[in-house]
Amino acid sequence: MTHMPEAASVLVKVPATSANLGPGFDTLGVALSHYDELVVTATPVSEGVPRTVSVEVHGVGEGEVPTDESNLVVRAIDYAFTQLGVDLPSLALVAHNSIPHGRGLGSSAAAIVSGIMAVKGLLEGVVEVSSSTLLGLATDLEGHPDNVAPALFGGLTIAWTTPEGPSHKRLLVHRGVSPVLFVPESTLSTKVARALQPASVPHADATFNVSRSALLVAALIQSPELLLAATEDRLHQSYRASAMPETDSLIRVLREAGLAAVVSGAGPSILVLGSDPAQRLLAADLVAEHAVGAWRPLMLAVDLRGATVVPHPVEAEPHA
Numbered sequence: 522m523t524h525m526p527e528a529a530s531v532l533v534k535v536p537a538t539s540a541n542l543g544p545g546f547d548t549l550g551v552a553l554s555h556y557d558e559l560v561v562t563a564t565p566v567s568e569g570v571p572r573t574v575s576v577e578v579h580g581v582g583e584g585e586v587p588t589d590e591s592n593l594v595v596r597a598i599d600y601a602f603t604q605l606g607v608d609l610p611s612l613a614l615v616a617h618n619s620i621p622h623g624r625g626l627g628s629s630a631a632a633i634v635s636g637i638m639a640v641k642g643l644l645e646g647v648v649e650v651s652s653s654t655l656l657g658l659a660t661d662l663e664g665h666p667d668n669v670a671p672a673l674f675g676g677l678t679i680a681w682t683t684p685e686g687p688s689h690k691r692l693l694v695h696r697g698v699s700p701v702l703f704v705p706e707s708t709l710s711t712k713v714a715r716a717l718q719p720a721s722v723p724h725a726d727a728t729f730n731v732s733r734s735a736l737l738v739a740a741l742i743q744s745p746e747l748l749l750a751a752t753e754d755r756l757h758q759s760y761r762a763s764a765m766p767e768t769d770s771l772i773r774v775l776r777e778a779g780l781a782a783v784v785s786g787a788g789p790s791i792l793v794l795g796s797d798p799a800q801r802l803l804a805a806d807l808v809a810e811h812a813v814g815a816w817r818p819l820m821l822a823v824d825l826r827g828a829t830v831v832p833h834p835v836e837a838e839p840h841a
């Protein structure tokens with residue numbers, strides 16, 4: 522086992538993500554300009570001294586997510602240290618969260634990626650952590666790579682799994698594509714949404730999605746005018762509609778108006794991939810007119826950088 526030589530602190534910033542994008546179930550994802558920030562201070566544990574973990578959460582999740590070792594960010598940190606063969610240090614976390622939880626904006630992926638990126642930063646100069654290791658560790662915890670890939674690397678990502686682990690290809694989205702999210706007050710956990718998926722699907726539906734997801738990559742990087750046709754899906758949205766009926770009916774309204782509206786991730790938020798900025802305004806007007814509950818519009822850009830980690834001053838010695 523290796524150990525951290527001395528106390529260190531890092532600041533991590535991780536973007537929200539929208540996965541699936543219609544037909545690209547468990548494969549396509551895009552990073553968005555909406556962020557969680559986290560400061561992690563790690564202190565090597567001296568022999569005979571118990572390890573300590575403290576978590577302070579501000580913003581989204583404050584008073585809701587656990588503040589002990591069961592916290593998802595702490596679990597990701599502990600998993601990464603363990604997999605990299607490094608003794609677990611004591612931890613002090615301070616999180617400032619903006620990404621809504623359980624809405625289809627990749628909050629769990631952001632939490633996992635923030636923990637793993639923190640470990641990368643804390644081990645700078647001690648253990649080299651490659652991009653493929655980051656993606657592998659994050660996918661182990663998230664279960665599928667379509668949110669963690671754009672959260673780590675930014676832009677549009679195509680992610681796939683192999684017996685050796687997950688891989689990704691990062692692409693730049695055409696400048697004409699303008700995303701807007703509509704976020705309801707209700708939540709839907711990804712676990713519940715995944716339980717609604719059938720074990721198998723008709724071959725014709727698989728073929729339908731292969732054609733649309735291939736077209737979607739072309740539409741996103743080159744031909745935004747094809748986005749409406751390219752965002753059709755038969756693999757997941759209809760199976761999950763009963764768990765988010767208002768999402769389903771709003772998507773119908775938006776698509777009938779010619780807008781490329783899809784369920785964001787596992788829902789219940791809606792992603793509209795506008796092919797010009799005016800489409801975002803049309804989408805906002807339609808949601809305001811037809812929605813029953815309160816839906817928060819988020820006019821976002823595609824994030825190009827993905828997760829970042831920088832050194833942070835070690836302000837105190839909380840575990841001395």
Ligand SMILES: Nc1ncnc2c1ncn2[C@@H]1O[C@H](COP(=O)(O)OP(=O)(O)OP(=O)(O)O)[C@@H](O)[C@H]1O
Pocket residue numbers: 538540557582586587592593594616618621622623624625626627628629630631632668709710711712785786787788
């Ligand atoms: N910053 C965080 N700190 C601690 N736990 C978090 C954090 N963000 C998310 N979580 C945990 O993840 C849960 C949400 O994960 P879930 O996979 O259900 O939805 P999501 O990631 O927001 O959406 P999707 O996967 O559809 O994009 C939260 O209820 C919480 O338990």
Ligand SMILES: N[C@@H](CCO)C(=O)O
Pocket residue numbers: 540541546547548665667668711714715757786787
């Ligand atoms: N591909 C995932 C994204 C949400 O984590 C799903 O739809 O279940």
